[in-house]
């Protein structure tokens with residue numbers, strides 16, 4: 456075959472993995488599967504009011520108003536939403552995006568040269584591999600450690616920093632560990648990053664979801680960092696269970712001069728794409744307000760599923776539920792009888808889908824990751840199948 460015109464930003468191997476193949480095979484045989492990896496809130500049995508998206512049809516949306524950072528009324532609505540959570544950030548420091556994934560891409564364009572490095576927590580969200588690679592940056596891991604609770608291994612941050620590090624990603628609470636960055640950790644990370652000219656990108660998409668009461672208020676407050684450059688990312692996708700609406704945002708904090716310089720540059724980047732639709736911006740305030748009802752249902756679900764998971768796992772001495780403070784996921788440590796991959800493929804045969812720890816770059820086996828979103832009865836049935844499988848295998 457001759458030379459092909461494709462970038463190495465897209466991986467050469469686009470094949471499906473063994474778990475995805477097992478799922479496809481089972482479904483093609485008509486097998487019903489309980490999906491404990493469900494991450495789409497619009498398919499999790501929550502009640503979405505039938506007129507929820509009516510604000511998208513408002514006549515204001517007919518007139519195109521190109522604004523690099525988004526319409527001021529929408530940015531004010533996001534600022535008011537931060538205020539509702541007790542976070543002060545003015546509308547002129549808010550930039551609208553179509554999603555958090557897009558916000559990452561804009562920030563990598565703002566902060567990096569091709570080949571530069573960004574520090575990414577490990578374990579964490581698998582999409583970071585693609586998000587970094589597609590923008591020609593290298594993801595370098597720093598570690599989260601578990602000792603009855605997750606903490607940031609600050610020495611691993613120091614080891615991972617290099618001349619080429621441009622940004623450090625903090626995911627709070629993290630997917631899938633459910634750990635929030637603590638105030639003390641944030642203080643230290645902010646000092647290290649400011650000193651080294653490294654920006655902090657704080658992914659706070661799950662910031663309002665807690666499995667431990669009080670976890671949200673205890674967590675590190677990224678918008679209060681007064682040094683260096685800090686970006687807080689959020690969006691309707693998780694905060695209102697509306698990934699299909701495509702409205703995200705970033706908010707800036709840090710040293711005044713750096714924030715100003717970042718906004719000047721972001722203006723050019725955002726003006727080049729103008730990716731957020733006018734109807735969604737015109738509807739932002741109403742969507743943020745209506746989203747509260749969906750958020751409440753999600754919060755109730757994840758807290759109840761997490762409690763139930765804790766009870767079920769407690770009854771199986773070979774397994775341990777890792778303490779999670781928030782987010783939509785939970786991690787169960789399981790005995791290493793077979794490899795994680797063999798286990799999750801065997802579980803598909805039992806009719807249940809879970810993620811193996813290695814998808815999230817856990818440093819060792821064996822862990823399974825489950826979503827806390829599925830309806831309670833399905834979740835209970837799925838968890839029972841997983842634990843029964845493990846007990847049988849012992």
Ligand SMILES: Cc1ncc(COP(=O)(O)O)c(C=O)c1O
Pocket residue numbers: 494553554555556557580626629630658660689690692693698703
């Ligand atoms: C940590 C984290 N950040 C970002 C996203 C994606 O958010 P969005 O839909 O706004 O791109 C996800 C989705 O699962 C996530 O887990």
